[in-house]
Amino acid sequence: MIVRKILNNNLILATGADGSEQIVMGRGLRFLNQVGEKLHSENVQKVYVLRDRRAAQHYMELVSRVPAPWAEAVQQAIQDVQEQLPKELSNQIFVTLFDHLVYALERCQKGIVLQNRLLWEVKQFYPREYALGLQMTRALNEALPVQLPEEEAGNIAFHLVNAQTESPDLARTTTVMRMLKDIFGITQMSLGKKIDETSIHYTRFVTHLQFFLERVLDHKMLATTDLDVFEAVAQQHPEALTCAQRIQDYIKKNLGTDIPREELMYLTIHIVRISR
Numbered sequence: 001m002i003v004r005k006i007l008n009n010n011l012i013l014a015t016g017a018d019g020s021e022q023i024v025m026g027r028g029l030r031f032l033n034q035v036g037e038k039l040h041s042e043n044v045q046k047v048y049v050l051r052d053r054r055a056a057q058h059y060m061e062l063v064s065r066v067p068a069p070w071a072e073a074v075q076q077a078i079q080d081v082q083e084q085l086p087k088e089l090s091n092q093i094f095v096t097l098f099d100h101l102v103y104a105l106e107r108c109q110k111g112i113v114l115q116n117r118l119l120w121e122v123k124q125f126y127p128r129e130y131a132l133g134l135q136m137t138r139a140l141n142e143a144l145p146v147q148l149p150e151e152e153a154g155n156i157a158f159h160l161v162n163a164q165t166e167s168p169d170l171a172r173t174t175t176v177m178r179m180l181k182d183i184f185g186i187t188q189m190s191l192g193k194k195i196d197e198t199s200i201h202y203t204r205f206v207t208h209l210q211f212f213l214e215r216v217l218d219h220k221m222l223a224t225t226d227l228d229v230f231e232a233v234a235q236q237h238p239e240a241l242t243c244a245q246r247i248q249d250y251i252k253k254n255l256g257t258d259i260p261r262e263e264l265m266y267l268t269i270h271i272v273r274i275s276r
Contacts, residue, residue, distance in 0.1 A: 130154065
């Protein structure tokens with residue numbers, strides 16, 4: 001890699017052998033490298049490959065205008081959170097979340113708080129990412145003279161959820177969150193009782209729904225020719241099946257997609273478990 005620009009003490013913009021623009025993070029990199037020379041790998045902690053040149057240019061402009069303490073605090077907070085997630089995040093998270101947090105800090109200084117209309121959904125269906133969002137806001141509040149509100153923890157979590165998908169798309173992530181809320185409501189009304197949200201079965205149900213909706217949106221749903229198992233589940237658990245069919249109807253109405261029997265069977269099985 002060739003050093004293109006020194007962004008701050010710990011961040012360098014470099015060009016890879018394939019011509020891609022890369023953000024390189026590591027403590028004290030400024031003091032080991034010079035523009036135009038080959039990057040020294042000592043102290044390199046993370047490399048972010050930016051495929052979108054416009055995003056890279058925007059990021060450079062952002063870094064050049066924000067106070068150095070802001071940039072370093074945000075970068076460190078992002079890195080700390082990344083290390084706690086089991087899934088590899090999209091490289092674009094470094095740009096998109098950095099961008100979001102810089103403007104969040106600016107809003108905070110001006111006393112502007114934006115309402116997060118998906119805060120309930122984030123806390124309900126993505127508690128791990130929400131907890132990491134809280135961790136990040138607390139870290140920034142301690143490192144800088146700001147007081148980011150809870151809404152920002154939800155916003156951060158939203159970016160983390162989006163960055164864990166195969167094709168990061170904020171509109172798609174918003175759709176998934178809203179559908180999770182609707183399906184949860186359908187399930188609870190169909191069962192006629194409050195679902196125990198502290199149970200392991202609830203956690204597994206939510207996880208199943210998350211992957212289920214991703215499969216639906218990607219048109220990669222499960223399918224099988226073995227109908228015997230489905231018939232057995234249907235006969236033994238008619239109420240749970242009815243609930244699953246209501247979810248099936250909801251998907252058809254909102255996405256125009258037919259849910260195959262195998263997907264319907266797994267929905268039914270998870271509904272049986274949370275109804276106990």
